[in-house]
Amino acid sequence: MPAVPPAVIPPGYHPVQARDERGLWLELEDYEKALSRSALRVRDRTLNDYVEGLVCKVARDYCADFRVYVMRNPSFNASMTANGMMQVWTGLLTRVGSEDELATVLGHEIAHYERAHTLAQFRKMKKDMAVGSIFDFGLLMIGVPVPAGQMTAMLNVLAFSRDEEQEADLLGARLMADAGFDPHATYQIWRDLIDEDAHAEIKREAPSPFAKTHPGSEVRAQTLESWVSATYGGAAPARDQTQFKAILAANMDWLMEDQIKTGRYGRTEYLLSRQQALGMAPGAQHFYRAQMLQQRGAPGDDAAAKQEYELAIAEPAAPSRAFRNLGYLLWKANETAAARTQFARYLEVEPSASDRAMIESYMTAEAP
């Protein structure tokens, strides 16, 4: 049974001796300034407070060492730098099945910090490259001046070793379990990712950045399952997920819109099924599935989307866009009168819709 490694960085740590480490912190501080101003940073206070609260709960004495940036990006990823700057991509929120799974990823990143893994990778990479600064390398890869993008690319190049990942898995699991989260979530999240990969329509598609730097998902799930079961015993009592579900529900509209726009339809279908299990309102489920089908545009998708929109508008929580989109699909199917009925319902619910002129043009146009 592998042992849980101890933290090597104490709470409140700030480098005072190593020149390269101080230099790294200074460069990271510059990057962090740019990141904090990024237009893609999610600024919703409730969502940020929630994620920051979870980080503090898991990090405990280290809480003050971390700044959390929730970034609008539909991929599954989280990252931590040597100076305690944590990024959480919104694709992570779309994918976690519980607060405990979210705490797993946060705990994993906190463990990387406490074990000083980023600094170790930085030193290794500098040694390997021998010439130039790591930031010049970022510039070469991107080729265009996008400062935060360069650093993001650099951070992704800093893939941790298998040993470092295992250390972060085990220390992260202990941190989240000590904070009262269900440690069995630590391997479940890997199984969820494996499941999602299996549902991808394009198998050759690149895995998520998180998965790319975390090889051997099934092996890791097995290692964690063995360790958690031996350390904490069997299944823990289910924790209350009310706040987690409320946060997801409040943000699901744009989270799911971003996911659908990725064009990864197999994954989107899978994620919708998971959200259904988490209690997404049926009207919203049908609406997002219809949008996904309509965007995919494979043979039969228009008919299937029409059916989903019809189910959506029969539910109380259907977005008003469902009436409009159903209207368009009915128009395409030459069901002109039915289309006009749905267009009228849309304008009734959204009288100042920005596309009112277009909708009205269909209401008065000749049948196709």
Add this chain to the structure above:
Amino acid sequence: MIRVAATLLAFAAIAAGCQTVEPPYRLVSAGSVTVGGLTVTAGDGWNENARTKANFNGPGAVWTRDGMRLDYLIVIPAVADGSGIFKEPNAKVVYPKFHATMLPNEIVTLIEASLTRHVFGEGRSVVASSNLRPAPYGADKGFAFDVSVTVSDGPDRQGVVGGFVADGKLNLVMFLAAVPYYWDKDRERAETVIASARRSSAG
């Protein structure tokens, strides 16, 4: 992230221009200009970036007034059923495709996805649309809508897209510029070019 970087490199000429080599510009003559089967009326001050032609599946043109980092107008004629509006730089990635049966609302989604995937970068930008409205292009009934692009680094963009489907093919003209100055400065000029779009054969 490296895959995204490669995609952006392929489109660097559109997204931000090349960092070290100035692309070859050619002054666009004021008056009627035909790109493939699409004719637009250009006013003064547009410059064509010839290096961007490789980004299209067929004929296409990218013009700018103050440089590619600040504004660009893209003319894409006759996108065929089953094709993307831009050339696909990565065979391992599925890109959004045009279908001849698409209605304007679906074309809006296609263009949002295409700009995200090809030009601004997935995870680096959020492209949103509004004000979808009917717009005539000669005898062809078409549409126009507004676009806003939030990017992770650099200025946000505003844009306007006009287009129509004729003979089962999509014809597009779109303009994007950094806000507020360049968008405010050239919006009207660009809208005039977009509104002038006509099928060449239709006169």
